[in-house]
Amino acid sequence: MSGPREGEGVRRNRRPQQLLLAFLGSLVLDSDCPPLSTRVFLHVLGDLGVAEAAARATLARMTRKGMLERTQEGRTARYGLTPAAEKLLRQAKERVNSPRPFTHADGEWTLLSYSMPESRRDLRHQIRARLAWAGFGGLRDGLWIAPGRVDIAEVFAGEQFAEVTGVADAFLAAPMSGTDVSALLRKAWDIEAIRAEHESFIAAWRSDRGRKGRWIPRLTLLGADWLQLLRTDPGLPASHLPGDWPAPDSAELYRERFDELEPHASAWLRELLQSDAGRR
Template sequence: MTAVQDASPNPRPRVRAPQQLLFSFLGSLVLDRGYPPISSRVFLHLLGDLGVAEAAARATLARMTRKGLLARTREGRTARFSLTPWAEDLLREAKPRVDSPAPFTHPDGEWTLLSYSMPESRRDLRHQIRARLIWAGFGGLRDGLWIAPGRVDIAAIFQGPEFAGLAELADGFYSVPVEGTDVPRLLHRAWDVGAIRAEHESFIAAWTPDRAAAGHPLTRLTLLGADWLQVLRTDPGLPAEHLPDGWPSAESTALYRERFAALAPDAAGELRRLLEADAGRR
């Protein structure tokens, strides 16, 4: 997978795949905005500003089309792309947590346990199921047994025609720990707690200097969204009472919301100007 180093005004050692950048852009600025299919020129311009080579950008658009995330049409010699219904559903599903003022908070003491087995005939879907489980907040306790803080909608994990029949192979339980359970030890078994903290601290270190930056609102918002999605994938929202003092999730959440509010209006305006200029080239 092609990855891109930070191309923002404040370079930092964070690496993102072009598809991550496009998901951030599409979820933040395109979803439910009523735009017509967007030409490849606009995508290439955006990804080029983010340091993605044209060949890698075109390959990413083609790959997302093959996966069923983008629908491709032609207008003369120009390729245009729009979100498929499935991609729209995925982005809408993620949006409440992306926009939440408290994305790492769950009801105290509640957990979701999930046990499932993948038949040999469906092993090709293992990576996709694993990605969905991680996004939903699950960590692996042992083979086939996963745990997540709070109450997770397990049925939503197995939605989609490609997962037909897999929900029947999963058993889920809402539960509370037995008295005397060493919950901090359990957390360290299921998650790399140090890596979760480091992800928050990296986000804070990267985006605090953005307050003093100027220009490039579209690329900065795209980078911001990609970084925040990575934080959300990494941290399932572990209970604060079982975490070290000074846990940084509240600080990173406040910083994301502040920077998004500051950048979004100008980024939306920049995108509209790009689309208008591109329409003039027809």
């Protein structure tokens, strides 16, 4: 099977798990799909350039993490979303589908301070990933800032984060008169890197217009790129950004490409499932 073709959002090496989560969130979550066989996953990931060994390892790893539930039908292994995975993907989908995902009220900021022992590197990594998705940038060690009002309880929902609530303090804040907010934001975020991500996304997916076929791979790549952009751009207030900031163009383009690709990809997935059922 061939990998992604030039122009189909090719900008970075995407990990198989990123692709799998984009596929599950776009086409499987809240659909009438039964648990998918290993063959279906190998077909989808293979068409995205993922080797069979890496695809199988990703399925096994996501099963161990409690994201997928594995069942056996004779010689066929099938995988379905666990309740925890469904909850996580639905939470992400709210922001993915937002018409204005990069917009927050000007003047409101959430400050978060926490301390975690260096010995808990595994948890520290998970915390940082959660904070980045929630729009936080690091001002200095242990102090994070995010635009708007962030629900900290939702950020740290889950048993694995239970100990964080005892070592974290959060405040809703507003800058005092004389504070150079623009300079402060550049300490917490690389503004030019965020712009570059938007420009790369726009260049890649504008070139996707007019293409036909490869619906599932293209929709999956679109989803993976969009999730990466949402992790990168916290949605800083427009008053502190250049007037030609590209975020609105990215949001409009994502919705346009998704609306075109999703019906075709869903139909293609139904055909793939019918073909797979015939091989039982």
